[in-house]
Amino acid sequence: MPLLELDDVEARYGPIKALHGVTLTLDDGEVVALLGANGAGKTTTLRAISGTVRRSGGVSFDGRSLGRRSPESIAKLGIAHVPEGRGLFPELTVWENLRMGAYVRGERKTIRSEAPRVLGYFPWLEARKTQQAGTLSGGEQQMLALARALVSRPRLLMLDEPSLGLAPTIVAEIFRIVRELNTEDGLSVLVVEQNAKIALESSARAYVLEVGRVAVEGASAELERHEGVRKSYLGY
């Protein structure tokens, strides 16, 4: 049984329909990429899962239908959504941002037990604990956002365009860490990306969205090889 299942999901922003029936699955321990052009509905799909947009259709996680749950209760189920723009708290310190990551499982005890593990992936954060998050560089902010999401030991990590505005070396590093989390800890990851190449290299399967629907789906390796798909949907 898949960990995450979307069945013909529709979503709208006011009068504007953004998703016209998206169907996808994600198995436990998989990394799945969600690709497509701007405005295809990738971000909206993540929002439909985390409960931050009005949607209809079936979304189930771990066998349970998410129904009309609030974003807060969905987060409690173990879904960590790192939104576009990272959703950091710039005026708070690095450490305080991490503490907020622990909030979902009870901040005090969780941060104490999980911090060492998370800092293990991002050792440079240790020295920056008291620095205001807004003063970090773009790449550092992305990694902090990732670290914050990991503090609560989520079952599913959802990343929205982690490569946005970052230099290739940093992007490579971030995806390396994502792959490591997946292979070592069995973390399931759903990653939305404009940078199709790196996303396909780091994932097992991928879906390509177009105008709010799934246009193409398949194993990432195959999609990478398929020149037609690459040219039409992925831009390279």
Add this chain to the structure above:
Amino acid sequence: MIALPRPLYTAVKLTALAAAVAILAVLPRFMGEFRVGQFTFVGIYFIALLGLNILTGYSGQISLGHGAFMGIGAYVTAVLTLGRKGLVLFGHHPPSWIPLGDGMRPTLTIPIAFVVTGIVGLLFGMPALRLAGVSLALATFAVAVSLPTVAKRFDDVTGGGGGLSLPLPETPFGLHLSAPHWLYYEAWGCAAILFVVAWLLVRARVGRAWRSIRDGELAATASGVSPALYKTLAFGVSSAFAGVAGSLLAIQVAFVNPDTFPLSLSILLLASVVVGGLGSLSGVIVGALMLEFLPVYAQHPPLVGQSFSKQAPGVVFGVVLILIMFAVPAGVAGLLRRIVRPLTKPVPTVSD
């Protein structure tokens, strides 16, 4: 639903207006003097609310100090009516640079109050245009609370805390009307004139400019409207209207002191214009009626047989205000429009 064509709808509106005018004209014949006085107050509030509606409803600027501008008009009338002689009689010594004569006919002070208060409004409007939304509300709020203290301080002109007593109202020009009737027609006469003025302004380019500013300053600027000019103009016009209302009030009550125009008046004025309907001239009459009669009926509701505290009106007003904001932000007029609109053919209008 039978769809009425637009011209018929306009005809209905005009008929309603004509009927209203006719009713207002003959109303005093059917009531006692006290009631006539009450309806004079309705007229006074009508004028004040017209002005406030132009400011808040049409050009989208919140003012919590409208009562203070009424106060300015009232003091202008009081001071000019008494004249230097009258003030000295009370023991006040106004500075000599203020042009005071020996006392004027109260009616003639009304246009002067209009102009003076309008100018004060323009002067206030200029720096105020740098304040948007809540800042302006804050500033006008502070003005409303501070004005009584300023009036008390400069008591050589304003009569300080004791205020100024005007001579009792008399029917001028030897007309065969009782004083209350004269005051009624005086108030409603001004109301009619100012209603036409307001109507013309709202329909003209000025009005469209105001609406475009209310709906979004950036868009307005993009279409060539200078927000600064029109916002200041709105302030000036609305203050001038308030000045007339205050002037008429001073004449009616024959007394002005700093507590005649407290903050609560400014708040109730805003509440009434909201309830009546922002951005709608016809809703103003609802607001004016409410402002005059709600306090009366809230205290002694008919049929209930109980008498409530003097505070009941405040509670009712406040709660009604909140509930209206929950349900129908456009006020009573908005509610009516929602009912009436399905009856007319959908014609795109320069929206109210």
Add this chain to the structure above:
Amino acid sequence: MAELLQQIVSGLASGAIYASLALALVLIYRSTDVINFAQGEMATFTTYTAWSLMHHGMSYWPAFALTLAIAFAGGVAVERVVIRPVERRPELVIVIVTIGLLLTINATIGWIWGADVKAFDSPFPNNTWDVHGVTISIQDVGTLGVCLFTVLLLWGFFRFTTVGLAMRAVAINPNASRLLAVRVGWMLALGWGLAAVLGAVAGMMAAPTVFLDPSMMLVILIYAFAAAVLGGIDSPVGAVVGGLTLGVLINLLSRYVDFVGTELRLPTALAVLLVVLIIRPQGLFGHRAVRRV
């Protein structure tokens, strides 16, 4: 010189009251983006509650504590019942709602307790200390102490507790907070509750001097607005600094500048408010101006 110091101390005391109410305003503005015109009336209502408790035999400090608890509950209730339905609406609508609230509470106070002026006990003795020839009123010191202590407690709450951290997060980015399982609605309500507590402290500290009547806090609200705007409407530090500064400034002006005297204190605050709004809308320490563009 001694007189100057006395004026400064008493200015600080009234400034502390302005600072408390200003902090309440800032707290609400930061969390819900609303300027609460009813903050003063809410404070007045709770002060009257304290009066009733003491009138029925409770001694001061228990009544004080109970009043704070009632104020907290009241603030939470107001946010949930009155503000929540309109929190996404345009600014004009929310402003009018808080004004409706002002009107309702003001009238309700008059209804329940009557409009006559009442005396309010102070927990501090009415005498003075002599410090090197400077006469300092204990009432002033006490007021300053209580207000600053409350502010300090609040600071500690935000700095060191989990809930305080979550509230700060919500003020910065409510959407991101939701994704981290923070129940944003209740955090906002909590903010209103704490603001109400600050207001109650301000009210109970002011009442012995200005006497209790339904419009008691209206004038103080103006001072608080001026202080909050001066300090920066989104800066808690600014509210406190602004309040203390304004208190001292007005006291000194009214004592030493004849034109101002005692009657023009309020218009002076108004002038400060206007000047800051026009020249430097974000105040001394703030980042956002009091307007939504």
